[in-house]
Amino acid sequence: MSAILAQLARRQLLWHGNSQQAAYQAVATGYSELDLQLAGGFPASGLIDIQTELGIGELRLLLPYLQQQHSRGRLLVLISPPAEPCADMLAAAGISLSQLVIITPKTSKEALWATEQCLQSGCCAVVLLWQPQLKLALARRLQLAAEQGAASLVLLRRPAAGLSLPVNLSLELTPHRQGLQLRVHKRKGGWPTADFVLDMQKHWPALYLPPASTALPQRKAG
Amino acid sequence: MALYVYLHFPALQCDSLTEAGQQAVPLAVVDAQHSIIQLNEQAAAQGVQLRMGLATAAALCHNLQLIPYQEQQQQALLMAIAQQLYQLSGEIAPDPPAGLYLRGCSMLQLYHGLDGYQTALLGGLKRLPYRYAYASAATPFAAKCLALQQFNQLTADHAVTDKALKCSPLSFTELETEMQQQLQRLGIDTLGRLLALSAAELARRFDHRLISYLGRLRGEFFHALDYIRPEPGFSRYLELLYDISDVAVLSVPLQKLLQQLEQQLERNNALCHQLTLHLYSRDSATKSYSIGSAQGEYRAVNWLRLCQLQLESSQLTAPVYGLQLEVTQFAPQQAQSDDLFAPQQGNISALQLVSLLQARLGRGAISGLSLQNQHLPEHASGRPLPLLPTRPQAGALLQRPAFLLPQPRRLHEAVEISSGPERLCADGWQLAAQRDYFIGRNQQGQWLWLYRTAQQQWFVHGLFS
Numbered sequence A: 001m002s003a004i005l006a007q008l009a010r011r012q013l014l015w016h017g018n019s020q021q022a023a024y025q026a027v028a029t030g031y032s033e034l035d036l037q038l039a040g041g042f043p044a045s046g047l048i049d050i051q052t053e054l055g056i057g058e059l060r061l062l063l064p065y066l067q068q069q070h071s072r073g074r075l076l077v078l079i080s081p082p083a084e085p086c087a088d089m090l091a092a093a094g095i096s097l098s099q100l101v102i103i104t105p106k107t108s109k110e111a112l113w114a115t116e117q118c119l120q121s122g123c124c125a126v127v128l129l130w131q132p133q134l135k136l137a138l139a140r141r142l143q144l145a146a147e148q149g150a151a152s153l154v155l156l157r158r159p160a161a162g163l164s165l166p167v168n169l170s171l172e173l174t175p176h177r178q179g180l181q182l183r184v185h186k187r188k189g190g191w192p193t194a195d196f197v198l199d200m201q202k203h204w205p206a207l208y209l210p211p212a213s214t215a216l217p218q219r220k221a222g
Numbered sequence B: 001m002a003l004y005v006y007l008h009f010p011a012l013q014c015d016s017l018t019e020a021g022q023q024a025v026p027l028a029v030v031d032a033q034h035s036i037i038q039l040n041e042q043a044a045a046q047g048v049q050l051r052m053g054l055a056t057a058a059a060l061c062h063n064l065q066l067i068p069y070q071e072q073q074q075q076a077l078l079m080a081i082a083q084q085l086y087q088l089s090g091e092i093a094p095d096p097p098a099g100l101y102l103r104g105c106s107m108l109q110l111y112h113g114l115d116g117y118q119t120a121l122l123g124g125l126k127r128l129p130y131r132y133a134y135a136s137a138a139t140p141f142a143a144k145c146l147a148l149q150q151f152n153q154l155t156a157d158h159a160v161t162d163k164a165l166k167c168s169p170l171s172f173t174e175l176e177t178e179m180q181q182q183l184q185r186l187g188i189d190t191l192g193r194l195l196a197l198s199a200a201e202l203a204r205r206f207d208h209r210l211i212s213y214l215g216r217l218r219g220e221f222f223h224a225l226d227y228i229r230p231e232p233g234f235s236r237y238l239e240l241l242y243d244i245s246d247v248a249v250l251s252v253p254l255q256k257l258l259q260q261l262e263q264q265l266e267r268n269n270a271l272c273h274q275l276t277l278h279l280y281s282r283d284s285a286t287k288s289y290s291i292g293s294a295q296g297e298y299r300a301v302n303w304l305r306l307c308q309l310q311l312e313s314s315q316l317t318a319p320v321y322g323l324q325l326e327v328t329q330f331a332p333q334q335a336q337s338d339d340l341f342a343p344q345q346g347n348i349s350a351l352q353l354v355s356l357l358q359a360r361l362g363r364g365a366i367s368g369l370s371l372q373n374q375h376l377p378e379h380a381s382g383r384p385l386p387l388l389p390t391r392p393q394a395g396a397l398l399q400r401p402a403f404l405l406p407q408p409r410r411l412h413e414a415v416e417i418s419s420g421p422e423r424l425c426a427d428g429w430q431l432a433a434q435r436d437y438f439i440g441r442n443q444q445g446q447w448l449w450l451y452r453t454a455q456q457q458w459f460v461h462g463l464f465s
Helices: A002-010 A032-037 A058-072 A087-092 A108-121 A136-149 B041-045 B054-060 B071-085 B114-126 B140-148 B158-166 B177-185 B191-196 B199-205 B208-218 B247-268 B300-313 B350-361
Strands: A046-051 A075-079 A100-103 A124-130 A152-157 A169-176 A179-187 A196-199 B004-008 B027-030 B036-039 B065-068 B092-095 B099-103 B133-137 B234-244 B270-281 B287-297 B320-327 B403-410 B414-424 B435-442 B447-453 B458-464
Touching (some): A032 A179, A032 A196, A046 A179, A058 A124, A100 A108, A100 B350, A108 A136, A108 B350, B027 B041, B071 B234, B071 B247, B099 B140, B140 B158, B158 B191, B191 B208, B199 B208, B247 B270, B414 B447
Parallel strands (some): A046 A152, A046 A169, A075 A124
Antiparallel strands (some): A169 A179, A179 A196, B004 B099, B004 B133, B027 B036, B092 B099, B234 B320, B270 B320, B435 B447, B447 B458
16 A cells, blocks of 8 residues: 555655645745745745835835845846935845846836746846736736746836735734734735734834834924 | 969959849940940840940840949949959959059968969959959960959969960950051961060051060069059948838848948958948938947848848938948957856857847937935936946945935925935035935835925935835
8 A cells, every 4th residue: 555655755756734735935035924924935036026005115025025035136227216216225134235126117008028037037036027917918927927037026016906926925914013014915836815914023123013003203394 | 483463353243232142133234335235134134245335135035124334433342352352362453444563473382282372362252243264374474364264273284374375365465446446457376476466566557555565474574563452440331222221122132232231241250349331312411320339240130130220210211222331440450258156148249139128219219227325315316338347336325215306396295214314515615505315204114315405494305216
């Protein structure tokens, strides 16, 4: 019996329910609670879909990941960022600015073309794309390009109901006083988990409000 | 022992217009006297002949395409061939309008004899689209006379060439038509008979031009040839058979030019970083594009891709009748060293990627980011050219937002301040311009970088993303 089982297992005809294989190679996120929730971290390649409002901490969540990913001399590409990226913040996070490329295309079609070229080239580690919407077929195409170039694409967009995209990881971020509240919509090789709060006080002490909001007087702009 | 090779190109201008693998139309080049002086094989197959009148030719072949003879273009083509062959044979002298003298004797040692020289030379000529005839002899004029008769063999045996030379009719010599007629009236119709006569007797009846020609033909007089020097850079003009207004169609002739460039770059073991493409059109001004490659390329395929991307982004307003490709500077080729342990995934490098993006999106759309030694936030981030190596800066300032707004906007909402103030002042004497920066969070949960002016006005300057 066991000999037959072993033989079947060797020929990969048998699938064990308890041996969960990672669907992707995970890279630590830099936040230990998040690593735990995502069973290892962010995917090293492929599409990462992040649904977020602008300016709530989405880039701070990604910074340790970006820093690790492009540390081996590959490029980090920002495509159509919402405003002027600030060198101080990126340099302070350990990102080497000589390997950073910022692309500001005029149309979204050009942005997608540039994204595909960067992903395919094999010389980019991570491409960050700010794009309002992405069609299913295009997402599939970008996923293939990312696999070809062993790159990862982080798609940052507003929360929107729609068809689920073929991505490795889909997160929705909502602001929280201590950091961010995360919801995993989809994770390749895993089940969605309950919402959880990521405390970012340790990493960003200046961007932290104590839980009791009444303790501090509110300042109102004049 | 002297050895000269003569190359004769009977239909330079005509052959430059035909493309390999394309359905060819009958073509002929006509001179100012309306007589056909060059034609291609398709025209010859329909019965058109050289020195035929225009009316006869048109009657024989109804779809004959006629092109006026352009001396300048013919000369440019001849010089281009000479430049290309220079890599194979050292001393080349152009013989306009359609020939080249090559001094072969100095090359024999390099190629280990005549066979090696012949293989190299004919191999080089095969890559060019032109038909040719060739011959070798002990003197330049003898080689030319034989090449015009399509002798088509290279030999060091002077007995063979002398024999062929003696049978050649006078029409293949350099003598004027008048003199040829004069000699024919005397019964001298081949070069052999002319050479048999003694020079003193000929000098009595004919002028010095005949003596000078025969002396140079025999090798008794010195024949000075004006050998070319290689030109730096690359410049080729290509006239199109028909006007093109579509970029996709234009890439076919462009590829032809780029392949010629590739051949030259490959031979020089060089690459180029920049090329200029001029598109000539009848109605509007000449358009020039400068196409760059940060890494430097020599392959035609890569250059074609960059050119196509650049051309696609700009519309052609008028049909193009000719294109010219120019490269002013070559750079030495350098081997790329890749990481042995982390092999590159794709097939292009970072510099190639940047060139590709620049070609399609424009130069302004791609930039890098650099940290300037400035404390004012609007001056702290520079946007240089991408991938410039930057020296490690003094420490970056902490607590800076991820994004700066291009223009600070007035704050119109309630925010909770989490840290601050940090006072920044542009110049010491402008105390009124000082700003106190705070970090605050608005009701939507966005982290803002705010400042308060000396006039107690609040502005949003950045976003902590």
